[in-house]
Amino acid sequence: MMEMFFAQRVILQKTKFDEVPTTLQPGVYEHLDDSGVAFLAGDYQPPAE
Structure with a gap:
């Protein structure tokens, strides 16, 4: 859930990766x-799986 939240913030350029x-x-x-x-x-x- 938090990963999706941060992904959206990165997409919206509110947070840098x-x-x-x-x-x-x-x-x-x-x-x-x-x-x-x-x-x-x-x-x-x-990371390599």
């Missing part, structure tokens, strides 16, 4: 990628 808590970044990145805006995460590389 770097400001998202590090524990939530993988989930937020997944939401951004699903929305087609993964570029908003900058240089972030999701």
Whole structure:
């Protein structure tokens, strides 16, 4: 739930991806990628599964 919240804030440019808590970044990145805006995460590389 918080991941979606932060993803929306990043999309709306209210929060920078770097400001998202590090524990939530993988989930937020997944939401951004699903929305087609993964570029908003900058240089972030999701952890290998």
